Amino acid sequence: MQSSIQADKLVLEVLVATSDEHAGWVYLVGAGPGDPDLLTIKAQRLLGRADVVLHDSLIDPRTLALCKPGAKLVDVGKRSGKRSTKQTEINAILCAEARTGQKIIRLKGGDPMIFGRAAEEIEALAAIGITAQIVPGITTATAVAAALGTSLTKRGVARAVHFLTGHGADGGLPPQDWVALVRAGGTIAIYMGSQSLPGLATHLIEAGMDPTTPAIAMESATWAEQRTIRATIGTLPRLAAPFRSAGPCLFLIGEALRTTQAHTTISQADQGTLSPETPARA
């Protein structure tokens, strides 16, 4: 009978754990491009409630300061001197923390569902029976468009926006049908493309893109270190070279970026000069 009683106790413990309000409280939260002002209200509130926050390296300290006192903050972007934590390791840390039954936030730059490798984290959690809740974030391309004052879509000019990554599984440019991409038309936004920019520009031009197509590079969008270059797809690799070893960079390419209105804080296309600038504060 002893084993039966133990089995009953086990069932009871499982039931208690299941009904516990903390069980399975795991959120993948978008932190947006950097500026804590661009967090969602929901992200702000959840950060104040989480017991554990596993965050990317590029999160503003003011965002992390929204966490409750005593919350455990873990930078899963860098670890023990290594350059970056492997995704499989992040999945393992996330699952280990989630199993404790505490309130867990996985805080990711930008939006979790666009180049955030959220699918792998969601699947790892699902494999241990935990359904992650997702809170969307401002994705960098729209923050860059806002900072530029330039819409990504424009009637009769750009009817589509294409989001691509310049950083594939092997670290280089992922395979892409560049001719199809150029023919599809519209504005192209490239995430994590600093290292592969020369190849990227060559592919687009060889695929038929006019080399004078406007192209913009913005480094550290919405951070105090924000820098912008206005160029063309032909000149961008040369002009944006200084960005290649610095902060995160986003490229926008397309005719919609050919603005008549010059934002005074942005350097101009023909000059292609580097403009350190401080994002406007309301």
Place this chain on the structure above:
Amino acid sequence: MQSSIQADKLVLEVLVATSDEHAGWVYLVGAGPGDPDLLTIKAQRLLGRADVVLHDSLIDPRTLALCKPGAKLVDVGKRSGKRSTKQTEINAILCAEARTGQKIIRLKGGDPMIFGRAAEEIEALAAIGITAQIVPGITTATAVAAALGTSLTKRGVARAVHFLTGHGADGGLPPQDWVALVRAGGTIAIYMGSQSLPGLATHLIEAGMDPTTPAIAMESATWAEQRTIRATIGTLPRLAAPFRSAGPCLFLIGEALRTTQAHTTISQADQGTLSPETPARA
């Protein structure tokens, strides 16, 4: 000498107007997909400061309740019984309000820079010497992905995301190289596509898309009325037909949506049933 004094006075008045903190305080603000919880902190703060808020029709009353007491709220989405206000009229209203020197917010659903016709409003303001500031918002596609728990990008499956509109200048599907779009690969998000869904699906399949490619329709994403259909691009027009006269609808199409993890609140692909659901609250 009288005229000279008057000229000096005029110059002084212009200087005072220019240095006035209210002058040129015009923000295009993204309201996100609907849920006020998905506003940015910046949007929330600015709404509390604006004198005049010109807003789209589909803004949650709880969002408008964030405006300061006495603020003038104008629904520019509908006007004097007409179905919708023309963009040129919206531009005119926006400029007229901006000229008063008050603090103006143009509050737009989703993100202003993605299918928000922000370019036209920015240009209209620029023409009267006012530089609009832009506050990005959560764009509907990432909010839908978050609600589904399904990433728009997935290593080895979807390396790109394409945002398109189903609503062109003449109200129908805008011209598009569909073969190029399908060949470019990745996940496709269609905004404002309800009316043109049958043509859209036909174009994609004729362009070479596998008819069994997963496709999801979400109506009124993040609102209490949120409804979701999981289907394929082949079955979506039939299954999503009930959505065609109701709230705003977003379509997601692509292999990244073929999830193994079933979200319990979402109806399944094979059934394609309608699932009324209430967005989870944290």
